[in-house]
Each structure stands twice: as C-alpha cells, then as structure tokens.
Amino acid sequence: MNVGTxxxxxxxxxxGTLLTLLFSACQQKEDLPTPSAPASADAVxxxxxxxxxxxxxxNNNFSNVAKYSLSxxxxxxxxxxxxxxxxxxxxxxxxxxxxxxxxVSNVLTNRATYIQPVQARGTKVLLSVLGNHQGxxxxxxxxxxxxxxxxxxxxxxxxxxxxxxxxxxxxYADYGTNGTGQPNSSSFVYLVTALRQLLPDKIxxxxxxxxxxxxxxxxxxxxxxxxxxxxxxxYGTYSVPNVPGLAKxxxxxxxxxxTATSSTTAATLATRTKTDGYGIYLTYDLPNTNSSTYxxxxxxxxxxxxxxxxx
Numbered sequence: 001m002n003v004g005t006x007x008x009x010x011x012x013x014x015x016g017t018l019l020t021l022l023f024s025a026c027q028q029k030e031d032l033p034t035p036s037a038p039a040s041a042d043a044v045x046x047x048x049x050x051x052x053x054x055x056x057x058x059n060n061n062f063s064n065v066a067k068y069s070l071s072x073x074x075x076x077x078x079x080x081x082x083x084x085x086x087x088x089x090x091x092x093x094x095x096x097x098x099x100x101x102x103x104v105s106n107v108l109t110n111r112a113t114y115i116q117p118v119q120a121r122g123t124k125v126l127l128s129v130l131g132n133h134q135g136x137x138x139x140x141x142x143x144x145x146x147x148x149x150x151x152x153x154x155x156x157x158x159x160x161x162x163x164x165x166x167x168x169x170x171x172y173a174d175y176g177t178n179g180t181g182q183p184n185s186s187s188f189v190y191l192v193t194a195l196r197q198l199l200p201d202k203i204x205x206x207x208x209x210x211x212x213x214x215x216x217x218x219x220x221x222x223x224x225x226x227x228x229x230x231x232x233x234x235y236g237t238y239s240v241p242n243v244p245g246l247a248k249x250x251x252x253x254x255x256x257x258x259t260a261t262s263s264t265t266a267a268t269l270a271t272r273t274k275t276d277g278y279g280i281y282l283t284y285d286l287p288n289t290n291s292s293t294y295x296x297x298x299x300x301x302x303x304x305x306x307x308x309x310x311x
Contacts, residue, residue: 049273049302050078052205052231052252054128054284057082058103064286066118068295070305075121076295077283079203081167082107082115082125085157086132087150089178095146096136098129098153108161115162124164124203127157130171135180137173139211141187144194151194158202165203165228166195170210183211189218192226208241209233216243231282236261238269240278252280256298259285263297270301 055062065080088099100108107114108127115125131137141147154166168188175182195204204227206212216223224230224245231252232239240253253276254269273281281302283295292309299307 048249049279049281051076051298051302052079052081052229052280052282053077053286054081054083054282055286057107058101060286060288062107062114063117064288065123066121067310068292069308069310070299070303071308072305075123076299076307077123079124079126079164079205080118081205082127084128084130084169087129087134087136087138087173088132089134089136089180091178096141096150098150098157099132108157111161119162119164126165126167126203126205127154127161127163128167128169128207129154130169131173133172133174133177135174135177137175137183137210138168138170138191139173139183139187139215140175140181141190142181142184144186144190147187147190148194151191151198154195155198158199163202165199165205167205167207168192168212168227169207169233170212171207173210175211183215185215186218188212188215189221189223189226192223193221196226203228205229205231206241206243207231207233208243213241229280231255231280235284236265238272247279248277249279251278252282253278255282255284257284258291258294259287263294266294267297267301270298274302 053065055065062080062082065077066075068076070076082104085104086099086101088097089095090097118125129138141150157163158166192204206223206227206229208230222245224243227243227246229250229252230241230243230246232241232255235255235257237255238253241251243251254273256266256269270281281298283298290309292307295307299305
C-alpha cells in the first residue's frame with residue numbers, strides 16, 4: 001500500500017475494518033479447504049473457524065503474526081495478510097501494474113525474516129492488492145486480455161516470493177482518474193478466473209467491499225466458484241458477504257480492528273460466528289505491541305482457549 005494511505009484512516013462508517021500441533025479431532029482447527037475447489041469445502045465445525053489477520057506493514061512488523069498461539073500451543077492465525085501491494089496505472093502503456101512500496105518490498109525481499117517464520121508455524125501468507133488513486137483497480141480492466149496480463153503479474157509475485165495466495169480489495173482505485181474506465185461487469189470475474197488458472201493450488205480471497213462486491217458474476221461464471229474466501233469489510237460489525245457459490249465455511253461475517261474495536265464487541269462477534277457456524281473470523285491492524293489479552297477475547301469464544309504471546 002502506498003505510504004500515507006491506510007485502511008484505518010477511513011471513517012468507521014466507510015470502513016464499516018514450528019508447524020501446527022496435532023490435537024484430537026474435537027480440538028483441532030480444520031485444515032484450509034482445497035483452493036482448487038473453494039465452493040465445495042465441508043461445513044465448518046464449531047472449533048474449525050479460521051482466524052485471519054491483516055498487518056499494516058507500513059507501520060508494523062509482519063512477523064508478529066507468528067508470535068501468537070492458543071494456550072494449547074497451536075498458532076492463533078490461520079491466514080496472515082500483508083497489507084498491501086498496489087495497482088498502479090502506467091499512463092504510457094495504459095495498463096495496470098503491480099507496485100510495491102518500500103515497506104511491502106522490504107517484507108517480500110526479506111522473506112526469510114518476515115514471511116517464512118509465519119509459514120513455518122503453519123499459517124498461510126497472502127498478499128493484499130488494492131488501488132492507488134491512479135484509476136486502476138480490480139473492477140475496470142477493459143478486456144479479458146488486460147485482466148489476464150495483470151493476473152500474470154500477481155502469479156509471478158506469489159511464485160517469486162513464496163506466498164500462499166492473493167487477497168483482493170477494491171479500494172482507493174479512484175476509477176476514472178487518468179482517463180481510466182468505470183467499473184464494469186466482466187473485469188473482476190475475468191481477473192479471478194485467470195488467476196485461478198495460474199495458481200490452481202493457492203488461496204484467493206476477497207475483502208467484500210467496493211464496486212467488485214456487486215459485480216460477482218459474468219457470462220455464467222461466478223467469483224464464488226474461483227475464490228476460496230470472502231469476509232466482511234466493516235470493522236466492529238457482523239454482516240455475511242453475499243458471494244454466491246461460497247459455503248459458510250468460506251465466509252467471514254465478523255470483522256474487527258484490533259486497535260479500535262472493543263474487546264467486548266470482538267468477543268460478541270466471535271460468539272455469534274461460532275453459533276452461526278461460519279468459517280472465518282477477520283482481524284485487522286495487528287500492532288507491534290502485545291495484543292494477547294485482546295485476542296484472548298476472541299480465541300476464548302471461538303476455541304475455548306486463551307491467546308499467548310511469545311516475544
């Protein structure tokens with residue numbers, strides 16, 4: 001994400017924001033569903049909810065994701081997301097280009113320091129991708145070829161840096177800037193279709209927000225048949241993403257901002273997620289400070305276990 005632009009900067013009304021230890025079947029978090037068949041994942045059990053964490057790497061250390069465990073020793077976070085790479089617009093070629101600012105580039109190029117320790121614990125690491133106020137985004141590719149070209153850039157990044165997938169976020173594009181087009185019905189479908197073909201065994205997720213959230217089907221193809229997960233984007237609220245093709249196990253209606261949402265609300269949303277049988281619980285903005293007390297309000301409700309922190 002570009003320096004100075006953070007998701008936390010939006011008003012709340014706009015935001016809404018070591019390998020796994022083996023346990024008995026009743027205790028263990030379930031494995032991540034197979035990326036090549038996201039819509040057919042088995043229904044999640046009460047203890048199977050996966051906890052997802054975005055880290056604003058402009059300000060915080062991504063390797064903090066690996067410092068949090070359940071009291072039983074299992075990693076708290078099933079998915080950690082590097083927030084975020086950008087979609088820039090090359091006015092000369094009139095094409096979208098993948099851009100890494102200094103902080104994101106530092107995380108990716110020093111993967112042994114920031115990414116591998118997280119993956120070594122069994123946590124999947126995704127790269128979030130969003131606009132950069134230049135008119136380019138996931139919703140306005142003018143052709144299938146343009147979407148495929150950008151999907152190739154994303155696949156190259158995943159393969160180059162040893163990532164586990166891509167997270168799409170339709171924010172900050174400023175569609176129309178630099179003479180770019182407005183959102184269209186085919187763009188996002190073309191993009192996720194191309195990326196799934198390039199990365200059949202990786203994770204693709206969708207932060208349910210922006211123009212793309214209402215453009216999830218084109219010519220008989222649905223986004224839900226190509227992505228693994230989608231989650232609510234309004235922090236402190238509970239709202240089920242409307243992504244046809246995704247089962248409860250692949251949806252996250254609860255979203256909290258660790259540095260802003262109260263622990264009481266976080267616990268309430270976790271309890272509701274568990275009761276309703278949804279498979280994802282979203283957290284955002286993991287700070288550099290010890291947040292185990294706050295995260296325990298979530299993990300106690302989801303798993304019946306407190307969260308521990310290892311510096």
